[in-house]
Amino acid sequence: MRIKRIDCYSELEKKELLxxxxxxxxxxxxxxxxxxxFQELMEKDCDTLLQLAVVGHANNFGPNRLLEEIQKEIxxxxxxxxxxxxxxxLKEKYPEQHERAEERFLIExxxxxxxxxxxxxxxxxxxxxxxxxxxxxMKLTSKRVTEVFEDCLFRDEEVxxxxxxxxxxITEGLRVKVIFNTERLNQHKPEINEMINEIxxxxxxxxxxxxxxxxxGTLWTxxxxxxxQLMMLGLATEILAIPLNISRDSxxxxxxxxxxxxxxxNEKTATAVVGNDPKDFLKVLNNISHQKx
Numbered sequence: 001m002r003i004k005r006i007d008c009y010s011e012l013e014k015k016e017l018l019x020x021x022x023x024x025x026x027x028x029x030x031x032x033x034x035x036x037x038f039q040e041l042m043e044k045d046c047d048t049l050l051q052l053a054v055v056g057h058a059n060n061f062g063p064n065r066l067l068e069e070i071q072k073e074i075x076x077x078x079x080x081x082x083x084x085x086x087x088x089x090l091k092e093k094y095p096e097q098h099e100r101a102e103e104r105f106l107i108e109x110x111x112x113x114x115x116x117x118x119x120x121x122x123x124x125x126x127x128x129x130x131x132x133x134x135x136x137x138m139k140l141t142s143k144r145v146t147e148v149f150e151d152c153l154f155r156d157e158e159v160x161x162x163x164x165x166x167x168x169x170i171t172e173g174l175r176v177k178v179i180f181n182t183e184r185l186n187q188h189k190p191e192i193n194e195m196i197n198e199i200x201x202x203x204x205x206x207x208x209x210x211x212x213x214x215x216x217g218t219l220w221t222x223x224x225x226x227x228x229q230l231m232m233l234g235l236a237t238e239i240l241a242i243p244l245n246i247s248r249d250s251x252x253x254x255x256x257x258x259x260x261x262x263x264x265x266n267e268k269t270a271t272a273v274v275g276n277d278p279k280d281f282l283k284v285l286n287n288i289s290h291q292k293x
Contacts, residue, residue, distance in 0.1 A: 001117075003110045006050065006102045014046045017106075020113045021053050025062040034071045041070075041080060048080070051087040057108070058101040139191060140198040140214060140230075142221040148188050148195075149229040152180045152236075163282070167275030170284065171236040172248045173228040174208060174259065180236050182275025189237045193269050196234050205243070208259045231262060238268040 001013060009017070022038060042049050056065055091098045154164050158181065167182040185192075198220070199206055200213045211227045212219055221227060234240030240262045242251075252258035276284050 001110050001113055003106055006054075006106060011046060014050055015042055017109055017113060018042055018046065018049055018053060020116065021057075021109050022063045022067075024109075024112055024116065026064055026067065030067050030071060034067055037070050038067065045080075045084065048084045048087055051091065052083070054098075054102050054105045055087070055090070057105045138198065138214070138220070140195040140220045142223065142226050144191075145195065145221070145226050145230045145233075148191060149233055152184045152188060152233065154179060154181050164278050166278055168278060168281065169236050169273060169275045171232045173232040173235070175225065175228050176232075178232060182273055185233075185237050185273050185275075188233075189239070189269075189273065192230075192233045192237055193239050195230065196239055196264065202262075202264050205261050205263050207261050211262070234262065237273050238265055238271065241265045 001016070019042075022035075038049075052066055053063070056062060154166075154168070158164060158166055164179065164181070169180045169182045169185060171178055171180060196202060198214045199211050200215050200217070201207075201210060208227060208231065209224075211231065212221050212224075214220055231240060235242070242260055243263055244254075246254050246260075251260050255261065
């Protein structure tokens with residue numbers, strides 16, 4: 001939008017500038033009723049509202065003073081008519097000062113309006129490019145979580161007579177219990193850490209149901225099974241921990257609906273996972289069964 005004399009703007013341009021002035025410069029939140037009343041006044045008499053904006057800007061009030069008056073019902077039809085008369089008198093009494101105030105108002109508001117519109121306007125090609133660039137930097141995807149999870153499981157050739165022949169780690173998630181190959185957990189641990197770092201709220205504490213969301217607000221999955229896979233990878237590598245080390249059997253007693261929170265264990269991100277000796281497989285299973293009883 002170009003900077004020009006205030007009476008050279010069309011009705012639509014005036015409304016766009018007023019709406020921009022309202023939302024860009026207001027310093028507090030107001031009720032929807034107050035904002036609706038502002039829109040009603042703008043439709044009724046855009047020029048008077050624009051003059052009030054100029055006066056408010058000249059006195060460093062911004063839109064807040066006007067919104068507060070609207071909130072106090074000072075902007076009733078009768079009082080708004082009186083305000084309109086005051087604006088006209090002020091303009092006629094101090095024409096040069098008022099013209100300079102209009103000029104300063106328009107220079108600043110049109111400049112911020114153009115800057116805001118430029119940021120807001122994104123072509124379809126730019127949007128696609130931004131999404132592609134963003135996705136290139138994202139480690140956390142449903143496809144990659146599933147690939148890493150499945151690669152950390154034991155392969156057929158690594159199991160003999162129903163027992164693993166390599167170091168193993170047993171982890172239980174929300175839905176299932178799995179036996180991981182400890183060696184491959186360690187191979188994937190740096191990538192698992194990078195994926196977990198993208199989870200919203202993970203720097204403090206994250207709820208299982210929120211783990212499907214990245215820090216930028218986008219969803220990496222809509223499946224709780226894939227969230228469970230990532231949580232189990234995190235627990236197995238000790239990158240994630242359950243608060244107070246609450247055991248799986250006690251989740252239902254400590255967490256609403258038995259759905260846990262997790263915390264990031266930064267001290268363990270660079271530490272190798274220590275698995276169980278394959279010859280102790282039955283012993284470990286018996287110990288787990290005994291603990292449950």
